[in-house]
Amino acid sequence: MNGELTTIAIILGIIHQGIRLATPYLFAALGETFSQRSGVLNLGVEGIMLMGAFFSFYVASETGNLWLALLAAIIIGVLMGLFMAVVSITFQAEQGISGIGLYLFGLGMSSLLFKTMIGSVTGITGFSELQFCVTDSFCLADIPVLGEIFFSHSILTYGAFLLVPISVWLLKRTTWGLKVRSVGQNPEAADSVGVSVNRARYAAVILGSALAGIAGASLSISLLNVFQENMINGIGFIAVALVYFGGWSPVGVMFGALLFSTISALQLWGQVLGLNISSNISVMLPYILTIVALAIPFRRAAQPAALTKPFSRGEN
Amino acid sequence: MKKKWLLGILILVLGLLLVACGGDTASDEEPAAEADTPAAETTEDEAVADSAESETMDDETMDDEAMMDGDYPDIEPVRIALVMPSTTTDLAWSQSMYDSLKQLQDHYGADNFEIAFTENMFNVTDAAAAIRDYAESGYNLVIAHGAQYGTSLFEIAPDFPETSFAWGTTTNTGEEEGVTNVFAYEPRAEQGGYVQGVLAAHMTEAGIIGLVGPVDAGDAKLHVDGFTAGVRDTDPDIQMNISFTGSFGDTALAAEAANTHLQAGADVLTGSSQQVVGAIGVANEAKVPWLGIQADQSPAGEDVVVSTILYDWVPTLLEMITSNQAGEYGGRVLQLTLANHGQVFLYDEDLPADAVEAALAAEQGIIDGTIEIVADPRN
Known part of the structure; x- marks a missing residue:
């Protein structure tokens, strides 16, 4: 079976696909990391992704300008993040419920807009895979092994991975990051030394939501180049789980996303190669692994102490 | 604390309302589905219209049903509700049924052929509520378009003996449970x-x-x-x-x-x-x-x-509608086959x-x- 496929080609294929498939998870989970580090659990990621996917697709199909499309995803992400922040920070609504509400809003709104503004599923030309051509005849993507794995992805995939060190730097090395972490850990203490708890949380939630918007766009104008109702299909919720998985650290989140996507790719190859595993079992693999990893107790130590707890001065 | 919960729940309800709106609004504004054209390509030659035969057709051999003009039987005004797991624009299972309903509506007119639908009912409990609502509102035929809806359907159907229900993919009409007003359909x-x-x-x-x-x-x-x-x-x-x-x-x-x-x-x-x-x-x-x-x-x-x-669900739908109007509310298995033009091929x-x-x-x-x-x- 598949005699011409060498083992190395299969392994390369799995790694390449794992990296590509990690893109939307990474954007969304890194965004959620900011939000949760500041103490706000945003379960609306899925809804924001849907809206980001829709608006970027719509702008791309109307104007053909992919950067404008990406900007549209960011803007809608910021707006929905602002809404989530007003509700959960200023009005101190229960975060789990308002997050689910935001998700349902995004699901319904993106479906409604899709039906009225586009009507039927069509394809567009999205961000293509870069080839990094040095000269006309030589491209980095042509390098055996390394080229195939690292040099033939869409620009958004590079953006997602570049965001990992940027997130680490933002959280660990900037004053802003220190504020975000402190309001998530001990808002009273932060407040007592003059940090505006709500302002730091607003910023983190809005940044996280903007990234969720980009995560949606990475599907509709880069990986799939199509918009369909409810197309995110749970990626946003898995991204929330990946934040727990990664112990609230950007690098941990990246490994979580890579592990999840690589196992997804692995199970697809397992089926194509005709390994004697039932498809029902192989499609479960990534989820089982996530649950197992979530159950490992030491990771919980890193949970922000004030996660899901609204802050009001003097009341608590 | 109470206030926070209330606010959260309020947003949740708003969200839910919007999700529900997605379906309703579209039903009015959806541009008319292109009728007739899909069926035409491969079936023209074989389509020998014969109304006498189509009246007596049985389950397995719904012959000569390529829907050319003149093939449509006369029907009384009918109200049909569709509960589907996906959406009317999914380019697959749900859309195929919806497009066929629209094709019939275009032929009979919106006054004689009313369509209502609920989308994204992958959750069976929600679907069951929608099915019951439609039956209570007096729809003549309620289609639960998914194999997961059977159990709920068999619970609801006996309460509305003069409403026809349908579901698929299945061959189970609920006969063993004593249900008589459920059609089963199965694309082969x-x-x-x-x-x-x-x-x-x-x-x-x-x-x-x-x-x-x-x-x-x-x-x-x-x-x-x-x-x-x-x-x-x-x-x-x-x-x-x-x-x-x-x-x-x-x-x-x-x-x-x-x-x-x-x-x-x-x-x-x-x-x-x-x-x-x-x-x-x-x-x-x-x-x-x-x-x-x-x-x-x-x-x-x-x-x-x-x-x-x-x-092409048109022959199947017409079969269910005419049966319902003749006083036979269910109990039959309808198949979509190549022979009865329930499946039509398009070749580039x-x-x-x-x-x-x-x-x-x-x-x-x-x-x-x-x-x-x-x-x-x-x-």
Whole structure:
């Protein structure tokens, strides 16, 4: 079976696909990391992704300008993040419920807009895979092994991975990051030394939501180049789980996303190669692994102490 | 604290309302589905209209139902409700049913043929509530368009003895439970799948075909079984690579599955369920032909969707409506077959002539009964 496929080609294929498939998870989970580090659990990621996917697709199909499309995803992400922040920070609504509400809003709104503004599923030309051509005849993507794995992805995939060190730097090395972490850990203490708890949380939630918007766009104008109702299909919720998985650290989140996507790719190859595993079992693999990893107790130590707890001065 | 919960719940309700709105608004504003055109391509020759025969047709042989003008029987005004797991624009299972309803509505007029629908009812409990609501509001026929709705239907149906209910893919009308007003419907997806398998086997040059499936059950399983048998009967040396995503809506994973098939050397791709728009996107980029099923998927990839098995529910729907108006509210199994034009083939004109010829011969063979579809067991 598949005699011409060498083992190395299969392994390369799995790694390449794992990296590509990690893109939307990474954007969304890194965004959620900011939000949760500041103490706000945003379960609306899925809804924001849907809206980001829709608006970027719509702008791309109307104007053909992919950067404008990406900007549209960011803007809608910021707006929905602002809404989530007003509700959960200023009005101190229960975060789990308002997050689910935001998700349902995004699901319904993106479906409604899709039906009225586009009507039927069509394809567009999205961000293509870069080839990094040095000269006309030589491209980095042509390098055996390394080229195939690292040099033939869409620009958004590079953006997602570049965001990992940027997130680490933002959280660990900037004053802003220190504020975000402190309001998530001990808002009273932060407040007592003059940090505006709500302002730091607003910023983190809005940044996280903007990234969720980009995560949606990475599907509709880069990986799939199509918009369909409810197309995110749970990626946003898995991204929330990946934040727990990664112990609230950007690098941990990246490994979580890579592990999840690589196992997804692995199970697809397992089926194509005709390994004697039932498809029902192989499609479960990534989820089982996530649950197992979530159950490992030491990771919980890193949970922000004030996660899901609204802050009001003097009341608590 | 109470205030916070209230606010949260308020937003949740707002969100839910909006989700519900998605369906309602669209029902009014949806542009008319293109009627008639899909059925025309392959069935014109065989469509010998004969109204006397169509009145006496039984379950298995709903003959001569290619819906040309004049084929539509006279019906009383009817109200039909549709509860579906996906959406009216899914380019697959749900859309195929909705398009057929719209086609009938275009013919009979909105006053005589009322359609209501609820989308995204993958959750069975929600669907059951919607089904009951529709029955209570006096709809004549309530269609629960999914194999997961059966149990709920058998609980609800006895409370509304003069309402017809329908569900599928299944052959179970609830007769054993004493239910008399439920129709069961079943597209014989292995028939269309077989013909497409023959077509694909004639198209592939690499000798490898990739299939992106949702789950290995129901309609999708029948399709895969038939397709694989069609390929095998044409050329047993052709490699069939099959992968299931474990979901109907995982567009991203379906795209990755298509990528996997391409890397494994496939040069013809196919698959079923709404998530395949992701896979069609990949086929589009790689300029690899795609064979579609259920609804016409060419909008998602005009140049690569070269053939479609269109589910035409019009004959089945008319059968249920006329039965209902004759006082027979259920109890029968209706099948969508090649013979009764419940499945209609669309072939792109750029397809190689010998491949189309072989496919047409396979269609005829299945209709005549000279081809028997024998599925190989899979893991």
